[in-house]
Amino acid sequence: MSNIRQADASSPWRAPILFLVLALLFLAEGSFRNALFSGSWNTALAILNMGLISAVMALGVNMQWGYAGLFNAGVVGFLALGGLAPVLVSTAPVAGAWAAGGPRVVLALLVGLGTLVLAAQAWRRVPGLMRVPALVAVLGLGFVLYRWLFDPAVMAIEANNSASAGHIGGLGWPVLLSWPVGALFAAAAAWGVGKVALGLRSDYLAIATLGIGEIIVAVMRNEEWLSRGVKNVSGIPRPVPYELDLQSDPDFVARAAEWGLSPALASGIWVKLLYAGLFGAVLLVLILLAELALKSPWGRMMRAIRDNETAAEAMGKDVTRRHLQIFVIGSAVIGLAGAMMVTLDGLLSPNSFNPLRYTFLIWVMVIVGGSGNNWGAALGAILIWFLWIKAEVWGPELMRLLTGPLPAGALRDHLLGSAPHMRFIALGLVLLLVLRFAPRGLVPEK
Amino acid sequence: MDLLNALVAILNFVVIPAASYGAQLALGALGVTLIYGILRFSNFAHGDTMAFGAAMVILITWGLQALGIGLGPLPTALLALPFGIALSAVFILGTDRAVYRFYRRKRSAPIILVMASVGVMFIMNGLTRLIIGVDEIRFDDGARFVFTVRDFRDWTGLSEGLSLRVSQLITLVVTALACWGLFRFLNRSRAGKAMRAYSDNEDLALLSGIDPERVVRLTWLIATALAVTAGTLYGLDKSFKVFNYFQILLPIFAASIVGGLGNPLGAVAGGFIVAFSEVAVTYPWKKIATYLGFEPQGLLQLLSTEYKFAVSFVILIVVLLFRPTGLLRGKSV
Secondary structure (H helix, E strand, O other): OHHHOOOOOOOOOHHHHHHHHHHHHHHHHHHOOOOOOOOOHHHHHHHHHHHHHHHHHHHHHHHHHHHOOOOOOOHHHHHHHHHHHHHHHHOOEOOOHHHHHHHHHHHHHHHHHHHHHHHHHHHHHOOHHHHHHHHHHHHHHHHHHHHHHHHHHHHHHHHOOOOOOOOOEOOOOOHHHHHHHHHHHHHHHHHHHHHHHOOOOHHHHHHHHHHHHHHHHHHHHHOHHHHOHHHOEEOOOOOOOOHHHHHOOHHHHHHHHHOOOOHHHHHHHHHHHHHHHHHHHHHHHHHHHHHHHHHOHHHHHHHHHHHOHHHHHHOOOOHHHHHHHHHHHHHHHHHHHHHHHHHHHOEEOHHHOOHHHHHHHHHHHHHHHOOOOHHHHHHHHHHHHHHHHHHHHHHHHHHHHHOOOOOOOHHHHHHHHOHHHHHHHHHHHHHHHHHHHOOOOOOOOO | OHHHHHHHHHHHHHHHHHHHHHHHHHHHHHHHHHHHHHHOOOOOOHHHHHHHHHHHHHHHHHHHHHHOOOEOOEOOHHHHHHHHHHHHHHHHHHHHHHHHHHHHHHOOOHHHHHHHHHHHHHHHHHHHHHHHOOOOEOOOOOOOEEEOHHHHHHHHOOOOOOOEEHHHHHHHHHHHHHHHHHHHHHHHOHHHHHHHHHHHOHHHHHHOOOOHHHHHHHHHHHHHHHHHHHHHHHHHHHOEOHHHHHHOHHHHHHHHHHHOOOOHHHHHHHHHHHHHHHHHHHOOOHHHHHHOOOOOOOOOOOOOHHHHHHHHHHHHHHHHHHOOOOOOOOOOO
16 A cells, blocks of 8 residues: 555645535536436535535544555444434433333343453453353353343333334433434444454454444344334434424514525525534534644654554554554544434434445545545545435436437336446446546545 | 254254355355455455356346256256356456456555455446346245155154255255365365465465466456355345345355465355354244253243344454464464
């Protein structure tokens, strides 16, 4: 990798021009109505909002990959874990859920955690031949105790008003508070995985994170007491006003009329603008912090480690520890993005966490944007997200054009019907082409 | 009698399903481990190679069925398998030429190759979806059972039944043949020895006049053949669905790491270890405990089946913690 990192002169105008192109794309999406663009500001802003969140995810991945060369193949898991935070922190408490089994579940989880800690201690402290039996005994007893505590509590919680609730519910705190909590959740999981898989060969982290990603999503899908599983948690409170409230507010209606907009349209746009402001602010603060960190001695050390681990180690840097640090920080940022995404959707839908969409798409964003460059990662995220959404429209159009000469029949219908899958092929091609011909991305690292 | 019933139940619900699943994992893990040994990176596209190959096999099976060609009691897919392997091998050798060779020549870091394999994974995934769609497809024709639960009960007079599906028997037989062939090839033939030499020490192998490109091509060919076979057997056994092949990637990686990356024998062992633990942990043991004279309260299921991937993950973590090079010493770098 080191041989592609040499900074050669790239125009300082590159990033601003690319951001300008991006802005023009969004303007076109908002104002023209034709085969390519929708001409709806609501759509344009909706794409932008998710693009901004994707940019936060890409920042997190960029910290891991761009600063440290760590391959996290479980982005989706950290994202989902972050998304759990708004549910647990800010949804309204479920009546009777806590009384049904809350303390017992918490106790069970503590016992589970305690078992692992105790097992680690047993492994470290018990000498010689007794080691393995001691470990097995601790784990076995701990597991039985855990299940004995856990199962009845979960049954009780899930039985509690299972049609509309059936989960533990939240604390009813403000939703913005849940964002840092989401980051903490993801950071804790990252610490656990990183502790095990870092310091071994580089692929191991990729494989271990792939696993933890799948497991976290499986937990969200199946633990109904926690996330309602496939029944989804809806009604997550918003940090911005509701469209309906705005429409019934005479002041707002009057102001919308001044702009010549119907109240429905204006309220939709206004809410999305507020979200965009909120997400944009988070993104800018993160970029600022990341840039400051990267320019500090710490950032220089990280890049030194990335470019030559052996040399950095010889200079007395604790490579594994630094890797763990950056892995946890990056995952925390991903978790934050997950909390933001669930807040935007107002819905936690565990079934929607698809690794292709939420792990590997984010990777493409970072690689295309420019790994190692925060602005590049953000740019790549918004651009790729825009293209990903528009490919849903453009793909079938293109297919119709391509299959035009074919006779109408089963083959043509099949090709037209599967055109949405072209997105995956396009994405793979973009990744491979950028990796090969422009490995430093659209906005290269300085 | 009850003891016999318990044994039969274990055989029916644990040993046979785990053995055939383990065989499928072993074939997949063999491919991963070979690519790791020779090309020195973890191939994330392996699951989708299996899916792509299985999709090819399904298409050819449909063609053969339309022509009225079949294998009688055996699934037609077995006849289609060689063609599926050939088609997939052409595609995979193409990806090596277009993608991996560049990084190999540049001696890029392994993680860059892993990234490239993610790109290939995307393309293959998209192609498979484009060609065959995302729906569940069953393509097992011919006889379904070697013997059914009822047959077994009639023969033995036991209350517990035992069945053996054709797909399970085929999986075991084909895997045994493939392993036998592979190990014979690696240990006896000149090309196989060249592969092992290259895997052990690249520079030394080059000095002794081994053509690296030939070794790499051969590796891709063998890995693809194994992957397509594994994918087809998995599809025959459980039905074909594109997304399942992405998910099977984790158990396959776990199997190859457990056995020691780059160690073929370890990959086979790892496949069976992962499969047997997965099935044993997610099987409700209540029935067997009842036969043995206990009266359990719950189902005695350690983990619900949705968490079977957690089993491979835990195995992976345990191995990484205690023996990072695998049970049968694989490569560490």
